[in-house]
Amino acid sequence: MIRPDYLLTGASEIATLARGPVPRVGPAAAELGLVRHGAIALQGGRIVALGSARAVAARIRRPPADRVIDLGGSVVVPAFVDAHTHALFAGDRAGELPAKIHGATYLEIARAGGGIFRTVRSTRHAPAERLIRETSDRLLRAARGGSRTVEVKTGYALNHLGELRLLGLLPAIARRTGLEIVPTYLGAHAVPPEAAGRRREYVNEIVRRTIPQVARHRLARFVDVFCEPGFFTVAEAERILRSARAAGLGLKIHADEFVASGGAALAARLVVRSAEHLLATPSNDRRALARAGVTAVLLPATPWAALASRRSPGREMVDSGVPVALGTDLSPNSWVERMPTVLAHAVYSARLTPAEALTAATVNAAHALDRPVGEGMLREGGPGDLSVFPLGSVGELGYRIDPLPSLIFRQGRPVFLSELRAHL
Amino acid sequence: MIRPDYLLTGASEIATLARGPVPRVGPAAAELGLVRHGAIALQGGRIVALGSARAVAARIRRPPADRVIDLGGSVVVPAFVDAHTHALFAGDRAGELPAKIHGATYLEIARAGGGIFRTVRSTRHAPAERLIRETSDRLLRAARGGSRTVEVKTGYALNHLGELRLLGLLPAIARRTGLEIVPTYLGAHAVPPEAAGRRREYVNEIVRRTIPQVARHRLARFVDVFCEPGFFTVAEAERILRSARAAGLGLKIHADEFVASGGAALAARLVVRSAEHLLATPSNDRRALARAGVTAVLLPATPWAALASRRSPGREMVDSGVPVALGTDLSPNSWVERMPTVLAHAVYSARLTPAEALTAATVNAAHALDRPVGEGMLREGGPGDLSVFPLGSVGELGYRIDPLPSLIFRQGRPVFLSELRAHL
Numbered sequence: 001m002i003r004p005d006y007l008l009t010g011a012s013e014i015a016t017l018a019r020g021p022v023p024r025v026g027p028a029a030a031e032l033g034l035v036r037h038g039a040i041a042l043q044g045g046r047i048v049a050l051g052s053a054r055a056v057a058a059r060i061r062r063p064p065a066d067r068v069i070d071l072g073g074s075v076v077v078p079a080f081v082d083a084h085t086h087a088l089f090a091g092d093r094a095g096e097l098p099a100k101i102h103g104a105t106y107l108e109i110a111r112a113g114g115g116i117f118r119t120v121r122s123t124r125h126a127p128a129e130r131l132i133r134e135t136s137d138r139l140l141r142a143a144r145g146g147s148r149t150v151e152v153k154t155g156y157a158l159n160h161l162g163e164l165r166l167l168g169l170l171p172a173i174a175r176r177t178g179l180e181i182v183p184t185y186l187g188a189h190a191v192p193p194e195a196a197g198r199r200r201e202y203v204n205e206i207v208r209r210t211i212p213q214v215a216r217h218r219l220a221r222f223v224d225v226f227c228e229p230g231f232f233t234v235a236e237a238e239r240i241l242r243s244a245r246a247a248g249l250g251l252k253i254h255a256d257e258f259v260a261s262g263g264a265a266l267a268a269r270l271v272v273r274s275a276e277h278l279l280a281t282p283s284n285d286r287r288a289l290a291r292a293g294v295t296a297v298l299l300p301a302t303p304w305a306a307l308a309s310r311r312s313p314g315r316e317m318v319d320s321g322v323p324v325a326l327g328t329d330l331s332p333n334s335w336v337e338r339m340p341t342v343l344a345h346a347v348y349s350a351r352l353t354p355a356e357a358l359t360a361a362t363v364n365a366a367h368a369l370d371r372p373v374g375e376g377m378l379r380e381g382g383p384g385d386l387s388v389f390p391l392g393s394v395g396e397l398g399y400r401i402d403p404l405p406s407l408i409f410r411q412g413r414p415v416f417l418s419e420l421r422a423h424l
Numbered sequence: 425m426i427r428p429d430y431l432l433t434g435a436s437e438i439a440t441l442a443r444g445p446v447p448r449v450g451p452a453a454a455e456l457g458l459v460r461h462g463a464i465a466l467q468g469g470r471i472v473a474l475g476s477a478r479a480v481a482a483r484i485r486r487p488p489a490d491r492v493i494d495l496g497g498s499v500v501v502p503a504f505v506d507a508h509t510h511a512l513f514a515g516d517r518a519g520e521l522p523a524k525i526h527g528a529t530y531l532e533i534a535r536a537g538g539g540i541f542r543t544v545r546s547t548r549h550a551p552a553e554r555l556i557r558e559t560s561d562r563l564l565r566a567a568r569g570g571s572r573t574v575e576v577k578t579g580y581a582l583n584h585l586g587e588l589r590l591l592g593l594l595p596a597i598a599r600r601t602g603l604e605i606v607p608t609y610l611g612a613h614a615v616p617p618e619a620a621g622r623r624r625e626y627v628n629e630i631v632r633r634t635i636p637q638v639a640r641h642r643l644a645r646f647v648d649v650f651c652e653p654g655f656f657t658v659a660e661a662e663r664i665l666r667s668a669r670a671a672g673l674g675l676k677i678h679a680d681e682f683v684a685s686g687g688a689a690l691a692a693r694l695v696v697r698s699a700e701h702l703l704a705t706p707s708n709d710r711r712a713l714a715r716a717g718v719t720a721v722l723l724p725a726t727p728w729a730a731l732a733s734r735r736s737p738g739r740e741m742v743d744s745g746v747p748v749a750l751g752t753d754l755s756p757n758s759w760v761e762r763m764p765t766v767l768a769h770a771v772y773s774a775r776l777t778p779a780e781a782l783t784a785a786t787v788n789a790a791h792a793l794d795r796p797v798g799e800g801m802l803r804e805g806g807p808g809d810l811s812v813f814p815l816g817s818v819g820e821l822g823y824r825i826d827p828l829p830s831l832i833f834r835q836g837r838p839v840f841l842s843e844l845r846a847h848l
Contacts, residue, residue, distance in 0.1 A: 353521065
């Protein structure tokens, strides 16, 4: 009989999300795999027993009293997976906000030296130690919100060496935070100002120089392209993504954020791992995503923070049969760090149900990042990564606007909040 | 020379908000009374010195090293004042959300036994100890977000004895949480189902029976009325508010939340302390509020949580010269607990600038609750109630979507997070 390291009892509900290897939000999304009045036993970093309190008690030797944690009716969910961030940057853009509030356009802010190129300047000039420290602080706060796996895109250096430098910082940030970081190379975030007249050369550099190096040194897991008029065309995006695939890297695409430009259709044609944003994707292209099985990574706080009238099409994607995942889009333009905040935006802005939102923030987000099967779920033999929320039911996640976990387990051990640095 | 109990140094910015006794959001709102590279000395619960680090150091005897707290470049703001909550209730309405997402109307949900009367049923039946515990837990989480003073409305009992019972619980909740609670009697939240055919009798009960008792026993500071078609008419609201004024109570009104019904015009005519919601208030009535000096208490998360297309008219109110304050509207219908969350909604939904939002969440909210002059500000001689946020500038409050304070001082003493109960 197993004697576990820890026994969690007294959970009113455990959402296991354990419904198979390639799950998708959809009609079955209400099936959260709920276990009521449940218990979880953890040993050696993994879940060794999960079920009703009675069934678990019958299968294990009870650990010492100080290793038995009574959750007092709280709920347990898998650790969150944040499928889309631009967390690696220096500086902020708070100073642009009053002008935006008063109606300044993106172009006007860019002409005043603002927008993405402000962040590119500050990131290029920031010492490595500062980038590691500030990004780690952001991600530790994300961890405090229950995130365990976080995708991080580059894209604020926008030249060969600068982008490689950013990718090279991510292992140190992973060590410092204890998080699983999934690196994505996004040199095609924008054409940098100094390459304005030479965009073909910039794409050549990405395809011929940076992607081969990224692949050779395994610096990133994915390559992403911002496919939008004024950024990269569909043809350029296709060229970059095909070269990434040839180099053995996974594919992602920022598509149809501002206008319907064919980005989602390209995503379906190339069968990329995920297409992101998709605010303006027409229904035909939604259906193409569904047929191709491409996951839509939705970022419901982003249009809200951009003061846009569009909202993220969560309901429309689910109703079209597209698998949906969620991300914070943490960046200087949409500075949200914690996934519980995003769950509320997924419900109140993107019109997912709370059950769909939880699926999208766990098992579907793990799928969008091609993570090992079992991540984003709670099941025997799987990783002991979970969050406890002081809620009466799992359905209150996404319903409550600003909840926080009361306790986090990572690799089978409790993470006391004091371990997450004093200033969190 | 004073030897303070605590010395806070190393603040990159201190927002003092100390600009006079009846401040208002408006053209002067950018004047947050910022002190850069500042320090604050606290003694006996009050601020005894505030200014540049050098100036403060010259005026005090340095306390022992363990009473000197280096804020490492963080910012300091006054403790928040939450000017509008319905925090005193039992149960939740998460179960109604999937139907709302799929388009069910308020009326359909009400017919299925949902909406406000579901909360009325669960609140009426909840034992006092449960109401005290659950409300205190919510407010302790609000305190963790930096709130110090919180208005709490009744309105989920909707009968004479039940409403008095709710008011009677608030002192215990204040003791349990250490917060300043401003009680508001809102018997006129809705006509209860059992009085449906006898609405005149229900108003009579409020006016002739409950308000006199509330005033005699000083159970509430304010009386509020939900003035909206289907709830209480302008004439009924006027009758209730005049009786409250005659009894010596302060006046508030829920006005124009769903339709322009003349509620804001009544607020201006009666010169009430505050009018709340105001989503549909026409520009004429906004100008009347400005002329009367009535504070608009805006609740920017509420229309978002209601899936409404309207947004809270922060920009319009400020541009009309109306003093603006903020509240969470914490209720089963808009379950937001922390004021930093509301600051972001005030910016991204209601289109206040971050400086206007901070003014509205501190000194203007204190004014909306008729609090002692000095609350919601930081100044020498004033209360030592403040929050430290790990931000580079005060302007990042409202810009960042989900920040949390790293340290809170209450009555001149640090509140360590562990004191705010383990499950927060």
